[in-house]
Amino acid sequence: MALYTWDELNAFVNACTGCELCRSRQRPVMGRGSLTAKIMFVAEAPGSQEDRAGIPFVGPAGKLLDELLAGCGLRRENIYITNILKCHPPGNRDPLESEKERCITYLKYETLLIRPRIIVCLGRVAATRIISPDYRITRQHGQWIFRKNCHLTAVYHPSAILRDPSKLADTQADFAAIASMYRRVCPQQDMP
Ligand code: URA
Numbered sequence: 001m002a003l004y005t006w007d008e009l010n011a012f013v014n015a016c017t018g019c020e021l022c023r024s025r026q027r028p029v030m031g032r033g034s035l036t037a038k039i040m041f042v043a044e045a046p047g048s049q050e051d052r053a054g055i056p057f058v059g060p061a062g063k064l065l066d067e068l069l070a071g072c073g074l075r076r077e078n079i080y081i082t083n084i085l086k087c088h089p090p091g092n093r094d095p096l097e098s099e100k101e102r103c104i105t106y107l108k109y110e111t112l113l114i115r116p117r118i119i120v121c122l123g124r125v126a127a128t129r130i131i132s133p134d135y136r137i138t139r140q141h142g143q144w145i146f147r148k149n150c151h152l153t154a155v156y157h158p159s160a161i162l163r164d165p166s167k168l169a170d171t172q173a174d175f176a177a178i179a180s181m182y183r184r185v186c187p188q189q190d191m192p
Contacts, residue, residue: 009113013028013030013086016086016087019098019099019103021099022087024087024090025087026052027051028087029056029086029088030054031082031083033080034078034079037079037114037116038182039074039080039118039186040079040080040082040110040114040116040119040120041065041079041080041081042081042084042119042122042126042130043121043122043126044083044084044085044094044122044126044157045088045089045125046086050062061157061158062158064161068175069175071176072172072175073179074182078189080114080116082107082110084100084104085099085103086103095125100129117185118153118185118186119150119151119152121153121155122155122156123137123154123155123157126154130152131145135154141171142154142170142177153178155178
């Protein structure tokens with residue numbers, strides 16, 4: 001795979017007309033965060049607030065994500081965060097297979113640029129695309145696999161926790177394990 005620079009990748013995403021979502025989106029939402037992050041979070045698709053802002057996780061799910069990060073000693077500045085889809089699906093519907101297939105190339109290039117040692121899937125859509133098509137988030141969240149020099153796990157999506165707060169305690173435990181993995185794999189990285 002040819003390696004693009006960050007600016008080139010951004011330009012491709014911003015000009016993308018690869019699927020129908022380019023007609024309904026306000027703006028594509030490229031990943032954000034530290035370009036030297038050792039840990040990458042991958043969610044599903046921008047919501048309506050992200051669609052307006054052009055920035056991932058600025059809405060209520062983002063606020064909860066920040067709290068979960070703070071609770072385990074991580075901050076947005078330590079991480080890179082992105083989505084499987086770069087454009088908002090109308091009405092927050094699930095991404096179509098065809099949309100995921102089109103958009104996954106951008107995630108592959110982001111991963112090549114960031115070269116994370118840890119990838120955390122936020123929710124079912126990211127976990128089934130990245131870890132395994134038959135991934136069951138309810139049963140398998142918090143489990144780890146090691147693939148291509150990278151530790152992978154999945155946790156509940158923050159929006160799922162907002163809908164069902166009984167998922168919060170499990171997710172806090174999963175984030176504590178993520179922070180432990182981060183300290184183990186990247187001991188030289190700053191933790192506040
Ligand atoms: N939900 C997502 O999956 N991604 C965002 O960027 C915001 C909300």
